[in-house]
Amino acid sequence: MYGGLSSVLTFRGNLSKSREKFIALPVIDQAKVLLQCVKFMKCDTEAADLSLVGCGKRCGILLINQNITDINITVVHTSECGLTERRMKI
16 A cells, blocks of 8 residues: 555554454445445545444545655656646646
8 A cells, every 4th residue: 555645654554453343344335335435445535434343434535745855756648548648847
């Protein structure tokens, strides 16, 4: 699992701590928790609900610090078919 962002590390830590609770869940609830993990990996504004394993209802929200002066960020625009790519440094 990717560990570069602090929210990813926190999310992974929450999952590791609640392993025993996850194993004790019925299979249908385990599937719901796994679906929430997939929802977190989308990296959008939708939060994952890990309340079934004892964590919060809004886990894994990605926040970026306003001060990005020391970071090189590039926005990549790729065509639908993948033939062209345009990069723009911010």
